[in-house]
Amino acid sequence: MSELTRLTLSAALEGLEAKSFSAVELTRAHIGAIDAANGRLNAYLVTTPEKALAAAAESDARRTKGEAGPLDGAPIGVKDLFCTEGVRTTAGSKILGDFIPPYESSVTANLWRDGAVMLGKLNMDEFAMGSSNETSAFGPVANPWRAKGSNRALTPGGSSGGSAAAVAADLCLAATASDTGGSIRQPASFTGTVGIKPTYGRCSRYGMVAFASSLDQAGPITKSVRDAGLMLTSMSGHDPKDSTSLDVATPDFAAFVGRSVKGLKIGVPREYRMDGMPEEIARLWEAGTQWLRAAGCEIKEISLPHTKYALPAYYIIAPAEASSNLARYDGMRFGHRGEGGSLTEVYENSRAEGFGEEVKRRILIGTYVLSAGYYDAYYLKALKVRRRIADDFDAAFSEVDAILTPTAPSAAFPLGEKQDDPVAMYLNDVFTVTTNLAGLPGLSLPAGLDGQGLPLGLQLIGRALDEGTLFSLAGVMEEAAAFTARPDLG
Amino acid sequence: MTIDAATVRKVAKLARIAAPEERLNALAHGIMTWIEQLSEVETKDVEPMTSAVHQALPMRDDVVTDGARPDAVLSNAPRADRGFFVVPKVVE
Numbered sequence A: 001m002s003e004l005t006r007l008t009l010s011a012a013l014e015g016l017e018a019k020s021f022s023a024v025e026l027t028r029a030h031i032g033a034i035d036a037a038n039g040r041l042n043a044y045l046v047t048t049p050e051k052a053l054a055a056a057a058e059s060d061a062r063r064t065k066g067e068a069g070p071l072d073g074a075p076i077g078v079k080d081l082f083c084t085e086g087v088r089t090t091a092g093s094k095i096l097g098d099f100i101p102p103y104e105s106s107v108t109a110n111l112w113r114d115g116a117v118m119l120g121k122l123n124m125d126e127f128a129m130g131s132s133n134e135t136s137a138f139g140p141v142a143n144p145w146r147a148k149g150s151n152r153a154l155t156p157g158g159s160s161g162g163s164a165a166a167v168a169a170d171l172c173l174a175a176t177a178s179d180t181g182g183s184i185r186q187p188a189s190f191t192g193t194v195g196i197k198p199t200y201g202r203c204s205r206y207g208m209v210a211f212a213s214s215l216d217q218a219g220p221i222t223k224s225v226r227d228a229g230l231m232l233t234s235m236s237g238h239d240p241k242d243s244t245s246l247d248v249a250t251p252d253f254a255a256f257v258g259r260s261v262k263g264l265k266i267g268v269p270r271e272y273r274m275d276g277m278p279e280e281i282a283r284l285w286e287a288g289t290q291w292l293r294a295a296g297c298e299i300k301e302i303s304l305p306h307t308k309y310a311l312p313a314y315y316i317i318a319p320a321e322a323s324s325n326l327a328r329y330d331g332m333r334f335g336h337r338g339e340g341g342s343l344t345e346v347y348e349n350s351r352a353e354g355f356g357e358e359v360k361r362r363i364l365i366g367t368y369v370l371s372a373g374y375y376d377a378y379y380l381k382a383l384k385v386r387r388r389i390a391d392d393f394d395a396a397f398s399e400v401d402a403i404l405t406p407t408a409p410s411a412a413f414p415l416g417e418k419q420d421d422p423v424a425m426y427l428n429d430v431f432t433v434t435t436n437l438a439g440l441p442g443l444s445l446p447a448g449l450d451g452q453g454l455p456l457g458l459q460l461i462g463r464a465l466d467e468g469t470l471f472s473l474a475g476v477m478e479e480a481a482a483f484t485a486r487p488d489l490g
Numbered sequence B: 001m002t003i004d005a006a007t008v009r010k011v012a013k014l015a016r017i018a019a020p021e022e023r024l025n026a027l028a029h030g031i032m033t034w035i036e037q038l039s040e041v042e043t044k045d046v047e048p049m050t051s052a053v054h055q056a057l058p059m060r061d062d063v064v065t066d067g068a069r070p071d072a073v074l075s076n077a078p079r080a081d082r083g084f085f086v087v088p089k090v091v092e
Helices: A009-017 A023-041 A049-064 A106-113 A161-168 A185-191 A225-235 A279-294 A307-328 A343-354 A357-370 A375-396 A422-429 A433-438 A467-481 B005-014 B022-040 B070-074
Strands: A044-047 A075-079 A117-122 A174-179 A194-197 A217-222 A265-269 A298-302 A402-406 A442-449 A455-462
Touching: A009 A023, A009 A225, A023 A044, A023 A049, A023 A075, A023 A117, A044 A161, A049 A117, A075 A161, A106 A174, A106 A225, A117 A161, A161 A174, A161 A185, A161 A217, A174 A194, A174 A225, A185 A194, A185 A442, A185 A455, A194 A225, A194 A467, A217 A225, A225 A442, A225 A467, A265 A279, A279 A298, A279 A402, A279 A442, A279 A455, A279 A467, A307 A357, A307 A375, A307 A422, A307 A433, A307 B022, A357 A375, A357 B005, A357 B022, A375 A433, A375 B022, A402 A467, A422 B022, A442 A467, A455 A467
Parallel strands: A075 A117, A075 A174, A265 A298, A265 A402
Antiparallel strands: A044 A117, A174 A217, A194 A217, A194 A442, A402 A455, A442 A455
8 A cells, every 4th residue: 555546636646746756656556556456346357557657657758848738647547438449348248258449439538638547447337237336247346445343345336336446445546437327426425436427418428338328428536526627627528529529618627626606506406305315314415505505505495396207217218228229239240249040049149148137138128118119108208207307407407506415325235235126226326317317417525424434425416517616516515524534445 | 017928028039139037027027117107297298308418410521531441340350351240141
């Protein structure tokens, strides 16, 4: 365990600029930390230490010449959903096998342009379908946090479980992640880290393995709110290779941290007060409103009446899009090819052998809701409900500037606990999925610990393209929460 | 709403997934029952929301922007031969 790996991204960049240490030293410290801890955590699926050290040496040379970029020399991890040229990319699935992308995703290309150094590829639920990292074909990730007095392995959440665990355990300074229904924010909440899913269209989806294209968005998982701003600014930007990428300027998000939030109106949606919500989460939510009130915000109760229909609508829309997106895995041009007597048998066996159970389940549901006779009753109905959920937010944002909710309905739970009950697993996303459906930004930050000593997060939801306000509010809350607890990495 | 075995087989055929296990069918059934609650929502005269962003798809010139990289295209093929994908016989 090195002091260098405990730094935030912001502090590490200051240290590099002050020549307190080199990018090579910083990278070597992280490679050492990964070697020591990855056997237990299973956060990295692939590590690229030689490439990382070579990139770090180039970064040091750039800094000497005064040509350092905004993230120059910072070692980061990449969710295995992002295509990385020449480095195996599996999306946590056997069907991609040993897929070596011959091209780079736009999000990671932006990070390398700004000088970041890749340490390796991070484990995830298969095709990002899961909330516990247990659907990964390469085994689950263990959360570096454990309940007080227990050695039982907990989930880091999902689908970006590898990203969240690696950041929480100091195995990288920051990580890329992606969020289709909560896959950045729920793992951030479970691991005491910060995560933001930006407005749909902020980050290019080019080179990101597709799950549900109208919901998928990239974003970072980091150790601080400011770090999340630095990462998101680098990751964002218009990309002609993604037709849904927004042609808008990217703000310097980190600059919003520390700004006054006085006079902002914050909504607290009454429908998010669910039956059976743990008392500790309700109390923390209340504490969050007090922190913002103390900073000069006005807290208002609001209503988002269609909240309870968001998850059922999501579980029609996301599988429908997935069944279409995953049709490309046919064993012909790349990935796993099964045996068979006819072409159809080869398709059927390739897909039966290559996809895991949860992915097959969602493809079947998606195929069903799109099939003749059911399309109007399920798929079209879900798209109309989606509109009503987006309209709820539009109405709310005529009264308030941002919305405060819990991130997840519980703290991290033991691996294996919810594996046999998909609906119970899906309920993890009850507070996060609404923003994916509406395309809005959502940020989770650690707010406190529960009675078992496990982290709990709060979520801020903003207007489309108003991530800046979320960073200002999160900065205030981060300071008030003074969350300094760390997992026992021994 | 129940999904009978014949429907599951039909859907699996459409999705080109060989013989889904019984367990999978039962679980899919539980999820479909849970999804039924959407029928409670009044959606008369509601436009379906097909995209998360309010913007027209961008237009560009109809010109080739990439290509002529057969080696990269074939680099992950399960089987390739002299610049072609090798696939199972389709026509008898």
